[in-house]
Amino acid sequence: MKDETIHDRIARRVRDLRAARGISLEALATQCGVSRSMLSLIERGESSPTAVVLEKLSGGLGVPLASLFDPPEPAASPVLRAADQVAWRDPHSGYVRRNVSPVAPGNPAQIVDVSFPPHARVTYESGPRPSLVHQYVWMLEGTMEITHGDDVHTLHAGDCLAMGLDRPNSFHNPADTPARYAVVLTTDH
Known part of the structure; x- marks a missing residue:
């Protein structure tokens, strides 16, 4: 398995958050003001979105921007090295x-x-x-x-x-x- 890049992590988080909320790409695009095609690129890890785009996306998903960088699993330790x-x-x-x-x-x-x-x-x-x-x-x-x-x-x-x-x-x-x-x-x- 290849090492996960930051773009892979963002892609996974956006996909997971959108799925957990049960909303389509089209609905999220409308909700956050980011085009469906850009959202699709982000979800595939094929885009280097700007902070402004990620902030719009986090707002549409109802989470802080920092949450888009979270790992897929909660920490096993109370220490993050x-x-x-x-x-x-x-x-x-x-x-x-x-x-x-x-x-x-x-x-x-x-x-x-x-x-x-x-x-x-x-x-x-x-x-x-x-x-x-x-x-x-x-x-x-x-x-x-x-x-x-x-x-x-x-x-x-x-x-x-x-x-x-x-x-x-x-x-x-x-x-x-x-x-x-x-x-x-x-x-x-």
């Missing part, structure tokens, strides 16, 4: 995200480590979801400008921003140096 943490690079902005928390039934939170290139920007069209996702952005290095709806927040190392994923939001690194931050996600059930 650094060597087993899969990294994904957004083909548009170049930002890199890595899920660092083990996936286990009943875990109330997910933790993601993000490295954001200088001057890069990603804008998400987040809207209402079946359950409100709470996101905490804790700056570890550098500076980020984060827009949540109409509110703009400039964060520096050590700062932490709490926000719900219920409005459009944008992440921008205005500096000449990379930024790094941790994201903690929790969901109201």
Whole structure:
């Protein structure tokens, strides 16, 4: 069996989540605003979707974006070793995200480590979801400008921003140096 790539993992997660919800490709395409052909490519692992496309898809599936990177089986151990943490690079902005928390039934939170290139920007069209996702952005290095709806927040190392994923939001690194931050996600059930 070949090693699973991050695109294979995303493909499997999208297929599994869609099947669990009993919705067709057409229905999901309508629900999330991503074309049926793009969804088909993603589900076959033949596309390198951008963060914006994956955010739309996660919204349509009613899960946090981080859930699209989960392994197919819950963790057998409460420890997820650094060597087993899969990294994904957004083909548009170049930002890199890595899920660092083990996936286990009943875990109330997910933790993601993000490295954001200088001057890069990603804008998400987040809207209402079946359950409100709470996101905490804790700056570890550098500076980020984060827009949540109409509110703009400039964060520096050590700062932490709490926000719900219920409005459009944008992440921008205005500096000449990379930024790094941790994201903690929790969901109201």
